[in-house]
Amino acid sequence: DTEVTQTPKHLVMGMTNKKSLKCEQHMGHRAMYWYKQKAKKPPELMFVYSYEKLSINESVPSRFSPECPNSSLLNLHLHALQPEDSALYLCASSQEPGLAYNEQFFGPGTRLTVL
Amino acid sequence: GQNIDQPTEMTATEGAIVQINCTYQTSGFNGLFWYQQHAGEAPTFLSYNVLDGLEEKGRFSSFLSRSKGYSYLLLKELQMKDSASYLCAVRDQGARGGYNKLIFGAGTRLAVHP
Numbered sequence: 001d002t003e004v005t006q007t008p009k010h011l012v013m014g015m016t017n018k019k020s021l022k023c024e025q026h027m028g029h030r031a032m033y034w035y036k037q038k039a040k041k042p043p044e045l046m047f048v049y050s051y052e053k054l055s056i057n058e059s060v061p062s063r064f065s066p067e068c069p070n071s072s073l074l075n076l077h078l079h080a081l082q083p084e085d086s087a088l089y090l091c092a093s094s095q096e097p098g099l100a101y102n103e104q105f106f107g108p109g110t111r112l113t114v115l
Numbered sequence: 116g117q118n119i120d121q122p123t124e125m126t127a128t129e130g131a132i133v134q135i136n137c138t139y140q141t142s143g144f145n146g147l148f149w150y151q152q153h154a155g156e157a158p159t160f161l162s163y164n165v166l167d168g169l170e171e172k173g174r175f176s177s178f179l180s181r182s183k184g185y186s187y188l189l190l191k192e193l194q195m196k197d198s199a200s201y202l203c204a205v206r207d208q209g210a211r212g213g214y215n216k217l218i219f220g221a222g223t224r225l226a227v228h229p
Contacts, residue, residue: 004157042202042219043158056216090157102206103148104217106157 004107006091012113015081021110023074023091031097032074033104034066035090043090049074050097081114088112117141119220121203126226127193135188135223137203146206149177149188152222153199161188161201190225198227 004025013019023032030051035043048056049068063085065077074091088111092104118140127133139147146165150158164170164179164186176189188201200222207216 040222040224042204042221044219045216088155103160103163106150106159108157111155 004091004093004105006089006107006110008110009108010111010113012115013078013081014115015083017081018077018079020078021076021089021091021112023076023107024072025093025105025107026072027093027095027105028071029093029095029105030071031094031102032068033092033094034074034076035092035106037088037090037109039087047076048097055097078112081112083114086112086114117205117207117218119203119205119218121201121220121223123221124224124226126228127190129193129195129227129229131193132189132191133193133225135190135201135203135225137186137188137220139184139186139203139205139220141205141207141218143208144181144184144205145208147177147179147186148204148206148217149175149186150202150204150219151199152202158202193227195227195229198225200224 007022032049034046037043045058046060047066052068063080067075088109090109091107094102094104121137148163149161151161152158162177169178174191179186202222203220204217
């Protein structure tokens with residue numbers, strides 16, 4: 001199994017809703033990432049989990065809350081989002097956090113629309 | 116600071132060769148990746164360079180010059196399916212726990228026409 005899966009594929013939510021994005025990989029990777037990508041822009045790193053512990057938070061607003069229940073799963077909990085948070089949210093994983101050669105495998109993304 | 120530059124758009128003809136350039140400035144260079152991304156899809160890995168020189172993989176080749184802060188992706192025998200965005204990404208060895216952060220360029224949108 002060499003893929004990263006993400007659910008849901010599309011999500012529409014209001015500004016008062018609470019929702020969660022889910023990511024799963026079964027490659028035995030120990031680093032997992034959340035990226036945000038706006039249209040025609042590159043992916044921007046949000047969070048990095050290394051061995052199930054949060055190691056990087058790129059100054060992301062607290063309305064985004066990551067969680068890593070185990071080495072295969074990564075969640076992103078959403079609450080009180082703003083319309084400008086609408087974007088493609090990409091999950092990625094890599095074998096080891098600090099390896100020099102450390103290809104990141106990306107999931108298909110969740111297209112989020114905040115009304 | 117960190118800066119990655121690549122052309123915004125390129126067009127090419129089916130069967131031709133195209134070269135997509137990338138220049139970068141980072142504080143702690145630790146490798147350069149090229150990813151392909153079709154519209155609305157996830158980026159997929161194409162190549163990795165950490166030492167100077169050319170890496171060839173089928174129709175795709177990538178070149179790196181660390182002294183010049185320069186890389187290019189060469190696509191040969193272009194096919195219509197190669198129409199996509201090509202992202203140059205630099206691994207920057209930051210100060211936080213040895214984690215190597217991947218910084219993406221804005222991407223080059225390549226349109227291949229018959």
